[in-house]
Amino acid sequence: MQIFINTILVGLSSGAIYSLMSLALVLVWRSTRVVNFAAAGQAILSTYIGYEAMSSMHNYWLSLPVAILAGAGISALVEALVMRPLAKRSKGTPVEAIAPVIATLGVLGGIRSLAGLIWGNNFIQYTSPLSSKGYTIGQTTIPFSPQNAAIVIGAVVVMAMFAAIFKFTRLGLALRAASFQPEISRLAGVRVDRIRTIGWAFAGAAGAVAGALVTPTSYLSPNSLDLLLVSGFVAAVIGGLESLIGAVVGGVVLGLGFAFILQYIGTSVTFSAAFIILVIVLLIRPQGIFGRRSGREA
């Protein structure tokens, strides 16, 4: 019983971690219909900037907003300097759907190399004042720590905040309209270019939250978020790509599925587990848990 509960807690806490990256990917998908593999790179860079901020200010909480602003800025730059010109140039060509994917991979590689160039290919600690020691209930220490709680709160806050922006604000309406029908949106007076950049900036901010909250549970290196990118993308697909709630639910489904497979089936399928979970979900719902049936193709 204890093992079962622990497995659930492990699944939930890692699910929250996947959710944060998943949110960053869904936010970009919603605003420009691009799977942004650069998200991990952007989050790495913003986390390094957060690390620098903490080194000079000696306060994790003050470094958080720095990292988030940096993440938003980096993401906006990537959109304005690379993705927007590319979208215009590749429009109507056979590569329209996948050239952006390649561009984001290029950005990912570039940022990783840049981070290595500046900070070196080493492990760096970016620590939070929150304990990573699990809460103690009676005699037992459960595998859920204050830092995990911060991650869960972070995921929920990011999800709720952006869901509210999308649902209740004019900016949110413009973001949705611009992603579904850019041309009609422009004809309705939406400044689509600017709106897309804002969409990317939001995603960058979400990614920065992911990087800054997750890194204290492990370490920082140019490649330290690589695995999270894969889990985050799989979680986003499970959730249906469109929906922010789906991103979080997808993360939790993946986290729980992963924890249970590791515990009860074995570690021999560690890297295949994501594939197995994804196939099961997509066999039942090819458009993901919260995806629209009419969702357009990438």
Add this chain to the structure above:
Amino acid sequence: MTLKVEQLHVQHGAITAIEDLTFTINEGELVTIIGSNGAGKTTLLRALSGLLPVSAGSASWKGESILGKRPEDLVRRGIVHVSEGKAVIPELTVAENLELGGIWRKDKSDVAAATAEVLELFPRLGERLKQGADTLSGGERQMLAIGRSIIARPQLLLLDEPSLGLAPLIIEQIFAAIDALRHRLGLTVVLVEQNAMSALSIADRGIIINLGRVVGSGSAQALLNDPALRSAYLGY
């Protein structure tokens, strides 16, 4: 105080879609552009609304050039283009589609007023405000597209094939609505139509283009009565 198009030239890759097009439309006029498929009608509207780059010539609205401007800026100057094919966003609700029409406007009370006018004109939209636009019929979608454009308080309305794919009864309703709107709001309207009969029935004038050039023009009445034009472009 007019829409003035002079020697307009639009290149579509290697194909010249519009070649040396010149015409003038006076304020408050409803002019229909008639021509066969591929004559360059849609290209013309897309060029005027800033969706397509123009290779030569000039176009001005109220004395100011409208070329080289982005569509979202032209909307702010009162030039609103309702593009071909029931230009609504199916993923949004009816209410959201309407809200989008006034999203850039500062005067929120007037947006509310304009929205009320649209709902009065098209009561069926009012009944379906919370529904997704993808649940609407073709005619309702066209109403929604036109309604959204009205909330922007346009001066010059560019309408592309509002009758496309609609049943005759619905077409009649749509054209009646367009006619009512232009009179009530004092709109200048450029109406591109294949369905020349219906278009001419509400238009003041018609301009006939073919292969990117103006090949004829005249009052709606005169065009309807010109047998040569009738057989060549009106199909009867």
Add this chain to the structure above:
Amino acid sequence: MKHKSPIRRLAILLFIGALLIAASGRVDQLRAYQGAQVAIFAIAISAIVLLTGYSGQISLGHGALMAVGGYAAVLSRTHWNIPYPLSFIIGSAVAGVFGFLLGIAAARLKGPYLAGTTLALAVGLPSLANQFHVLGGEQGLTFDAGNVPSWLGSDFSQYRWFFVVTVIAAIAVFWLLRNLLSTRYGRRWRAIRSNPTAAALAGINVGRAKVLAFTLSSTVAGLAGSLFAMLLGLVAPLAFTLTLSFTLVTGAVLAGVSNLGGSIVGAVVLVSIPELSNAAASHFGGSDKVTANLPGVITSVLLIATVLFIPNGPKMPKLSRQ
């Protein structure tokens, strides 16, 4: 445009191949190796072009399909001691069967969902080698390509021989694919790509055509994997990483995606960009951090610039410029 006959195509390809093979005697071993790399990449990229450019499906998992082909080739050669050209055919066939099964699942998935599934496959599949003893674990299994045929003479280097083998394979693949694409299958795929709904209305079984495309693409990827095993002399999980899958899609984009001939250009660019970056980086020098990471920065900048400025691949159709 007049269609070239299959025979004429073959003649042209054979002529190009003969030229290449003759030229390979005039370059050093290093270039011969890179030539073989280009040929293998061209085959693997054409697999993606077939899938993405013709049937409109996206795969981020072709590295895993190459792994299937490579492992099958190595195992069949080691355990049955068959000649290695035959092991290539077995490698292709096994990858094809695998691709058929995957294709059944893939046919009902749209763009990003398929991308996610194939990505998860690329991450998961190669690591399975550690679970089954027969697959050799982390250090992998060696592929014994034997010696260069003796009638070629003693100064015919092994890398030059690999170049000849891979060029012949590439010619065979290009010829077969080219002919296939001008049959009704090719037309069906193009129809599906440009408008799946219209294709379905026109009576094309979209699902079946997509599964066929996936199967064929996997077969070609399996061949590339077998040749890769030969060139590398081994199969190991680390040789078929996610990076390889990403590299192949990158090559396909550089190839213009819907252009088989572009595969070769894409492959050349893939092989030459790292070389250019290293050459450029070596001019700067500096600390270890710099020398290790500068090539990566330059590679990424070149890649982004290439995608940005030649988004439609090498053969940009002149008509569609706006």
Add this chain to the structure above:
Amino acid sequence: MFVQRRTKGGIFAAAVVAAAALVASALPAHAETGVTSSTIKLGVTLPLTGAAAPGYNKIPAAMKAYFDYVNANGGVNGRQIKLVVKDDAYSPSQTLSVTNDLILKDKVFALVGTLGTANNEATTRLVNSQGVPRLFVNTGFSGFADMKKYPTTFPLFPSYATEAKIMGKYLSDNFAGHKVALIYQDDDFGMDALKGFSTAGTTFVAKIPYAALSQADPSVIGKWVTSIVASGADTVVMFGVTSATGALAGGLYKAGLIGKVQLILGSVGSDGTTLKGLLGPLAPALAGSIAASFLPSPSDATDEYITQFKAINTQYNAGATFDNNVLVGMNTAMMTVQALRAAGMSPTRASLIKAIETKGSTWASAAFSPLLYSAKSHVGYTGYWFGKLGLDGNAVSVDGPGKYTLYTTDSGSGAVVKAAAARPAMPAKGLPKN
């Protein structure tokens, strides 16, 4: 006049030819690849970028620093050593590509310290066909000692199987009656270890495999801890890479198990400095852990090898933090210098290999273990000592500072022998005179 001059010229020419012939007879028929009258060029491949890079990327700079030091002191028989470093990002196909460059373009004399099992496997065909010596490969895979398959390859590190067998002996000597759990990487690295433990007859209450690099995922760490708790283990053997050791420490801390579970770490994952970077303020969580090593502790100020290497590091390596990776780099470089010296005034690839086979076992190196090089064996080190990690993350021998007890054995079924550690003295100023 004219005739005379011609005659004189003729004599001069004849003299030159004769002299040249004399010189030529003293030299091999042709100069060896990578060797000139003033230089010897060597190559190394290892991950400088990518997930596997941290830690390992310090090795080449340390090797270069030692070579620079030797070069500044006259080089090897008058030749300066040049090291060409290539990044393979830990991908075997990249290893082959850059090794092609090293052998066919840069034309190195030998490869030194190339890292990774699959990576070395991928270049084996090339290395064998070109007869390139591949010295002191950086992997514990026992297979590379197979002289038939890898005639020019010399492993240096003890094999993982050896390490596990020795650890098993240590456990039965010191932890009899304890409940021991094992965490291992479920690839060849771990399989070799399982083999060693099974030869030693060690029994575990739980064996927890994990896939390489999966330690970056929180669920995997959660699973380790859950399994440890469920098994009731009071002792945990970690046979993984450094980032896995770090992740385990984090997981145990999270579960409140620090101080309740005795950790025993394999040599691959117990470098104190790297662990400190990984764990930051959590680093003291590892204090009290027992670690197996074959090299002395990088922090042992009483060790003559360490103090000498540290001095070289300060002067030639921009004072990089002296850790196990720097030590490995310097030690490998010092072995290489001795091999090159022993290969003769006109070293050839054949003479280099012969030199190691005939004299390699006598050379000075930092490890306490003997070297088993001979004409019949390419096995390098075979022994380990055990240390306890302090609060600073550095290991101190369990027998007290500077007192090393060495356990030696082979990769097969041979017995584990316990002895006081002994090794050749550090050459004066760290410059071999073999």
